[in-house]
Amino acid sequence: MNSTQAWVTYLSKVELPVLANTLRRIDELADNRNSTVNELANVILNDAQLTSQVLRLSNTVFYNQTRTQVSTVSRAITLIGFDAVKSMAISSLIVDSLLKRNDRPHLLRCLARAIHAAVQARCLMPKRNETALEEVFIGALLMNIGELAFWSCETEQATELEQRLRLDEPPAEAQKTVLHTTFPEITRGLVEAWSLGPFIRDVVAPGQANSPAASLVRHSVEMARLSEKGWRGAEMDKILESLAKDTGETPAVIRDQLKVNASEATRVAVSLGIPQVTALMPGNEDSPADSAARAPDMDAELQLHILRDLTHSLAERPDINEVCQLVIEGIHRAIGMQRVALLMSDRTGNTLTPRKLGGRGTDEWRDKFIIRKDGTGPLGSLLPHASCSIYQPGKASEGVDYDRWLGRVPALIGPLKANGRLVGLFYADNAAGDYVPSEQQLRAFGHFIQNAQLCLTLIASHQG
Known part of the structure; x- marks a missing residue:
């Protein structure tokens, strides 16, 4: 041309x-x-x-x-x-x-x-x-x-x-x-x-x-x-x-x-x-x-607003879908993470697959983003620790062919547990944004995930 x-x-x-x-x-x-x-x-x-x-x-x-x-x-x-x-x-x-x-x-x-x-x-x-x-x-x-x-x-x-x-x-x-x-x-x-x-x-x-x-x-x-x-x-x-x-x-x-x-x-x-x-x-x-x-500034006002909605949601009758949607929204908009996913255990109980997604560029994840609970496979290193943490890719980090950033860029990761077992995880990254999430972002991420965890616990106690 x-x-x-x-x-x-x-x-x-x-x-x-x-x-x-x-x-x-x-x-x-x-x-x-x-x-x-x-x-x-x-x-x-x-x-x-x-x-x-x-x-x-x-x-x-x-x-x-x-x-x-x-x-x-x-x-x-x-x-x-x-x-x-x-x-x-x-x-x-x-x-x-x-x-x-x-x-x-x-x-x-x-x-x-x-x-x-x-x-x-x-x-x-x-x-x-x-x-x-x-x-x-x-x-x-x-x-x-x-x-x-x-x-x-x-x-x-x-x-x-x-x-x-x-x-x-x-x-x-x-x-x-x-x-x-x-x-x-x-x-x-x-x-x-x-x-x-x-x-x-x-x-x-x-x-x-x-x-x-x-x-x-x-x-x-x-x-x-x-x-x-x-x-x-x-x-x-x-x-x-x-x-x-x-x-x-x-x-x-x-x-x-x-x-x-x-x-x-x-x-x-x-x-x-x-x-x-x-x-x-x-x-x-x-x-x-x-x-x-540097990580971008967070929107503290929006964060409070969403946390207030979450408290309200939990006080009425906890609906895990509604709560997780609010958590995804909070991580994406208030904390400023570009792409967010909630993965939950599938029927076999051996793998985590996407339940909710937020942000641009996550369409491909719906069918392809899979993490094995035994830690094997290309994204095994994304399995969360006992609490929320910042994932830092190693030199030899494997990626996946359907997404050029997954597993290769810093991310926030947080577990969801039921009776002490891992049943889900929240994942959030910034794709091409070249920075590590800040400690402040990690703390806010932890606050949001506590609400999802609380919801699961309340539902379990109602069922029990």
Whole structure:
């Protein structure tokens, strides 16, 4: 492939046709206000994963200042607004479609940057109507869609470009050598091919921005890239001045605002189901240089909320299914673990197989993730000890062919017992997120599992 058009056609027709079509459908709805609520709700409801993501986002403070619980898509549209729900649907679609295909570090970094920039643009936007807020959010999220789409594909060119960038070759030159075009060119092509609308076309067009909003988006995206090296420095000062012009604030006010918004961005990433990218988002400038390998911050408020629900559940009449679902939810969302599984003894009593799964990339586990209780087989080393622990893979750790991370990455493991015998285990990892779970995460994991254990014990005592 040696031209922009060839890449645009390949990404649109071969690699990402479903994403291209769904984005087009959602975008067309916005142009035709008469169709609105029902059609948008239907597009979302057609996809179970998208529905749960949109409902999860609808209950975050970022979108829902009123804190009114939302449990249906049409309620979300009425309460939070058409544009906001459309914006959630687009963000969830982008994240899901790309990460389902790949989780190479370049893709994770680009996604982290896109989400950070989108949250910044929306928070910095001088207060206008809801449509304008969501427009800048999606504009910043999609400003590098060409690069995001490219890194989500397993192509020879992606591997070659990765190697060149590792050797510190200037990005634009490396792109021209390997792709015979550049990411901005591919982005412009995709914006046309996928009909992403006039605002995004303006954002990605060469030359001066045509509107203050487009200018704000461009500067937010540039700022998100620079912030990975800290909040200070000549380049950052320059971009702060540009953002100050875009918003009518002073650079000092903007700098303070950016740090607050950055922590909001990490919460949005967790709500989108990708806690592993929060480690790639900027911390404070005084954090150590290796902060990329740190576990993300946990959501203490959500943790308390779920623990409260668990206590309530146990007090009424314990239902093991409901309790375990809440525990999975807590480990995934409040502790920030990307993939979670509860495995229980099968009929033979010799193996543990999945009963409940949470997080992206766990579909294959349903039929294939098996741990033998005698500790043999490729995943025998995942058998839990007496209490919850952090699993650290050894040099010779065996993996499995259906999942490139299971058994090969650090994980949290906790046992479930009945009458002193192992009957189940909770497993949680961060797939490609390159860090060991923290002691704090382990403690919170232990709290959640105690509730599942308590439920089993209560049920056994009722039966007894």
